[in-house]
Amino acid sequence: MTDTQSQPTGHAPQTVAPDPAFAAEAVASAELYERAAADRLGFWAEQARTLLEWEQDFTETLDWSGAPFAKWFVDGRLNVAHNCVDRHVEAGNGDRVAIHFEGEPGDARSLTYADLAREVRQAANALTALGVQAGDRVAIYLPMIPEAVVAMLACARIGAPHGVVFGGFSADALRSRIEDAEAKVVITCDGSYRRGKPTTLKPAVDAALAKGASSVTNVLVVRRNGEQVDWTEGRDVWWHEALAAAPEEHEAQAFDSEHPLFILYTSGTTGKPKGILHTSGGYLTQAAYTSRNVLDLKPERDVYWCTADVGWVTGHSYITYGPLALGATQVVYEGTPDTPDKDRWWSIVAKYGVTVLYTAPTAIRTCMKWGEEYPGRHDLSSLRLLGSVGENINPEAWSWYRRVIGGGKAPIVDTWWQTETGGHMISPLPGVTALKPGSAQQPVPGIVAEVVDDAGNPVGNGEAGYLVLTEPWPAMLRGLWGDPQRYADTYWSRFPGMYFAGDGAKRDEDGDIWLLGRVDDVMNVSGHRLSTAEIESALVSHPKVAEAAVVGATDETTGQAVVAFVILRGGEEEGPETIIDLRNHVGQEIGPIAKPKSIMVVAELPKTRSGKIMRRLLRDVAENRATGDVTTLTDAGVMDTIRAGMSKSTED
Ligand code: ATP
Numbered sequence: 001m002t003d004t005q006s007q008p009t010g011h012a013p014q015t016v017a018p019d020p021a022f023a024a025e026a027v028a029s030a031e032l033y034e035r036a037a038a039d040r041l042g043f044w045a046e047q048a049r050t051l052l053e054w055e056q057d058f059t060e061t062l063d064w065s066g067a068p069f070a071k072w073f074v075d076g077r078l079n080v081a082h083n084c085v086d087r088h089v090e091a092g093n094g095d096r097v098a099i100h101f102e103g104e105p106g107d108a109r110s111l112t113y114a115d116l117a118r119e120v121r122q123a124a125n126a127l128t129a130l131g132v133q134a135g136d137r138v139a140i141y142l143p144m145i146p147e148a149v150v151a152m153l154a155c156a157r158i159g160a161p162h163g164v165v166f167g168g169f170s171a172d173a174l175r176s177r178i179e180d181a182e183a184k185v186v187i188t189c190d191g192s193y194r195r196g197k198p199t200t201l202k203p204a205v206d207a208a209l210a211k212g213a214s215s216v217t218n219v220l221v222v223r224r225n226g227e228q229v230d231w232t233e234g235r236d237v238w239w240h241e242a243l244a245a246a247p248e249e250h251e252a253q254a255f256d257s258e259h260p261l262f263i264l265y266t267s268g269t270t271g272k273p274k275g276i277l278h279t280s281g282g283y284l285t286q287a288a289y290t291s292r293n294v295l296d297l298k299p300e301r302d303v304y305w306c307t308a309d310v311g312w313v314t315g316h317s318y319i320t321y322g323p324l325a326l327g328a329t330q331v332v333y334e335g336t337p338d339t340p341d342k343d344r345w346w347s348i349v350a351k352y353g354v355t356v357l358y359t360a361p362t363a364i365r366t367c368m369k370w371g372e373e374y375p376g377r378h379d380l381s382s383l384r385l386l387g388s389v390g391e392n393i394n395p396e397a398w399s400w401y402r403r404v405i406g407g408g409k410a411p412i413v414d415t416w417w418q419t420e421t422g423g424h425m426i427s428p429l430p431g432v433t434a435l436k437p438g439s440a441q442q443p444v445p446g447i448v449a450e451v452v453d454d455a456g457n458p459v460g461n462g463e464a465g466y467l468v469l470t471e472p473w474p475a476m477l478r479g480l481w482g483d484p485q486r487y488a489d490t491y492w493s494r495f496p497g498m499y500f501a502g503d504g505a506k507r508d509e510d511g512d513i514w515l516l517g518r519v520d521d522v523m524n525v526s527g528h529r530l531s532t533a534e535i536e537s538a539l540v541s542h543p544k545v546a547e548a549a550v551v552g553a554t555d556e557t558t559g560q561a562v563v564a565f566v567i568l569r570g571g572e573e574e575g576p577e578t579i580i581d582l583r584n585h586v587g588q589e590i591g592p593i594a595k596p597k598s599i600m601v602v603a604e605l606p607k608t609r610s611g612k613i614m615r616r617l618l619r620d621v622a623e624n625r626a627t628g629d630v631t632t633l634t635d636a637g638v639m640d641t642i643r644a645g646m647s648k649s650t651e652d
């Protein structure tokens with residue numbers, strides 16, 4: 001798909017060998033690859049049986065006869081919440097902290113596994129008292145407070161699939177998701193705190209229900225910040241009152257391995273979000289397995305912190321389900337990274353002695369832009385492993401992350417996966433893999449991925465193509481909610497028998513996988529296929545650039561022209577020389593063909609609420625079209641600003 005010969009940034013990738021001291025203590029070992037390759041299904045069956053507690057063992061590991069609809073761990077029965085909470089208490093670890101909660105105003109509280117077990121049981125009883133039964137859907141619209149996790153687990157406990165909607169979404173986005181899932185109950189709160197100020201959430205629920213969402217019978221309201229909210233008698237119920245009235249005992253019933261666990265919408269980077277359906281046994285197996293082997297979590301040793309929101313799949317698999325299935329201790333933080341100052345995250349790492357940090361490239365690049373002084377204020381020596389998810393991490397950001405946050409020694413796991421895959425799919429194993437900055441490298445043991453050409457044949461090393469998954473995996477989506485046909489069409493029709501992820505990828509000379517961006521974003525300039533990720537990495541490797549987004553715009557002579565949008569690092573001048581400098585830099589790093597035709601300096605880039613760049617909107621701007629679906633955009637105003645700047649720069 002791309003014929004640029006270089007790795008992103010143009011340099012031969014340096015590899016970073018595992019530190020022997022880290023490797024000696026690491027959970028994973030190279031032998032996992034061999035075992036998984038020798039007997040893949042046997043390997044997954046063993047993971048399911050060793051990592052989870054089943055009330056009834058499964059009779060068959062995988063039933064793929066109804067492809068592309070998979071059944072994993074057939075006839076097995078388990079309770080997901082019991083696996084994430086109660087069994088740790090039963091094993092004598094009730095006093096272990098499950099969640100260190102840090103509120104934005106600085107309030108803090110810690111919930112042990114025993115506390116969590118009690119709250120989940122009471123919440124399960126409270127939901128049952130509101131008439132919620134197994135199979136009924138519950139919408140969760142909460143900020144990052146422990147009740148978000150409790151609510152998810154309470155739903156799991158009674159077999160009511162949850163649909164978490166990111167707390168930053170509007171009333172309309174909430175309403176459409178509630179309506180799509182036909183949720184019976186909504187769990188929300190009065191409000192939260194953001195940038196030092198109280199916010200409100202419940203008004204958005206009230207507005208959503210005023211306009212529709214008629215399936216909802218009750219709204220369960222957590223009291224977080226005491227803001228005044230409207231109250232609909234008979235419909236609205238305070239969470240604390242409902243839980244206080246609920247018995248502390250609750251018998252967890254086991255559900256079929258394929259019982260629906262949740263519905264979650266994708267981030268909407270490429271278009272309208274899709275309602276992804278996940279089920280129980282396979283999902284939890286892969287979430288726990290990857291939390292152990294990729295995030296290297298050992299409950300006795302680690303304090304883990306994932307900065308994602310529970311509104312995204314990362315918050316599902318790597319806050320609620322994976323780490324808790326292992327019985328790990330983690331931090332949950334409510335607010336923004338710059339409140340009260342830009343060192344808030346690093347003060348939290350130091351305060352709790354965080355050992356494993358999992359975040360997104362967008363956050364790392366923002367911290368780079370703010371400067372080293374902020375992490376420099378705190379002792380970050382407890383950090384021993386860093387993770388990245390959501391987008392490509394450019395080699396430049398990778399190196400900064402390792403040096404400034406990881407003390408120059410922490411391995412980084414660059415984890416490629418999707419809402420659809422449910423868990424990590426391609427990632428180095430810490431302590432095992434020699435790391436290559438910017439590459440997600442190899443499928444995790446048990447996963448089979450390929451890079452294929454237009455005809456679906458595997459490409460050779462050094463070649464690019466489409467990323468596909470050639471074998472079913474336990475945490476795979478089981479469909480799109482209410483639309484099985486769209487599931488088959490979207491993911492399984494491009495290459496028969498293979499799951500097509502929508503991402504372009506390249507195998508390097510060693511066979512390692514480099515993600516190249518969405519295939520929809522790949523540019524064709526004078527017959528040369530260029531990847532957004534490579535050109536963006538080249539731009540970010542220039543010392544003046546903090547962030548970059550590249551798109552292909554229709555061009556009469558070249559077919560498509562490379563158009564770049566860049567954010568400069570704090571204090572850098574934007575002059576014509578800078579633009580010339582950046583163009584030449586890309587020319588040097590990749591080749592003259594990749595030089596952007598135009599470069600626009602902007603203050604912000606359009607991003608989804610999960611922090612990913614929405615290139616399709618920039619393409620609309622570059623091609624002078626009306627902007628497409630912006631419902632998942634963080635700040636709709638940013639597009640107007642960019643458009644205004646764009647017309648100015650073309651007039652010049
Ligand atoms: P939509 O499918 O609605 O357009 P989305 O794809 O952004 O939204 P997610 O499921 O949150 O929704 O994101 C998955 C995508 O994120 C992947 O397909 C890939 O493009 C990108 N991604 C995730 N992790 C990585 C990674 N480590 N390296 C490169 N890209 C990544």
Ligand code: MG
Nearest residue numbers: 266270418502
């Ligand atoms: Mg996607």
